[in-house]
Amino acid sequence: MIIKRLLAKLIPHTKSAHDTKATLDKDELGIKGEKLAAEHLIAKGFKIIGERVHVGIDELDLIAIDFRNPMVEQLVFVEVKTRSSDLFGGGKAAVDKRKRNALARAAKGYMKANLTKPHAIRFDIIEVTKSSQSSDSFEITHHENAISLPPELITSALHNNKGH
Numbered sequence: 001m002i003i004k005r006l007l008a009k010l011i012p013h014t015k016s017a018h019d020t021k022a023t024l025d026k027d028e029l030g031i032k033g034e035k036l037a038a039e040h041l042i043a044k045g046f047k048i049i050g051e052r053v054h055v056g057i058d059e060l061d062l063i064a065i066d067f068r069n070p071m072v073e074q075l076v077f078v079e080v081k082t083r084s085s086d087l088f089g090g091g092k093a094a095v096d097k098r099k100r101n102a103l104a105r106a107a108k109g110y111m112k113a114n115l116t117k118p119h120a121i122r123f124d125i126i127e128v129t130k131s132s133q134s135s136d137s138f139e140i141t142h143h144e145n146a147i148s149l150p151p152e153l154i155t156s157a158l159h160n161n162k163g164h
Contacts, residue, residue: 033082033128033138034061040126040140044068046076055113058106062126075118077107079147082128095125100147123147 038048041064050063062078079095095103103123110116125146131137 029084029130030080030082034080036128036138036140037078037080037126038062040142041078044142050110053106053110055106055109058102058109060103060106060110063110066122072119074120074122075111075116076122076124077103077110078124078126079103080126080128084130085132095147103147104149121149123149 034051038051041048041062045068046064046066048062048064050060053060053063060077061080064076064078066074066076079099081095100123107121107123111118111121122145125143127139127141127143129139129141131139
């Protein structure tokens with residue numbers, strides 16, 4: 001794969017109309033993945049309340065409410081990782097410490113800005129991977145509660161908004 005990338009940089013390649021239709025660029029693939037992830041969550045009983053929400057320099061791909069347990073509505077921050085293949089590992093592995101910190105910071109900022117005091121919060125990861133069988137189909141894997149919440153986020157989210 002590395003050799004292929006190096007060759008692509010060294011040898012100019014003009015995309016044909018066929019190449020353009022057959023492959024999505026990175027941004028288009030990511031947007032498609034987020035759309036599929038939102039549809040997946042809705043089908044499972046979630047309500048999407050935010051898509052591509054920017055909080056400072058950070059972004060939350062999806063924000064949802066999980067209504068499946070009527071006793072506890074959970075505010076769910078969803079990181080969507082879309083891949084054209086699973087050749088180099090799944091998207092869950094790409095959520096490293098730096099990304100987890102950015103997600104926690106964004107979630108804290110979102111709740112503060114919206115005066116949100118949820119019953120419970122969690123971070124999910126949804127992997128959307130192009131199917132090897134068909135270029136038009138994708139496989140979706142939903143990892144619930146995939147990222148441990150930092151203690152300061154739990155304290156901030158659930159206790160700082162007492163007067164609201």
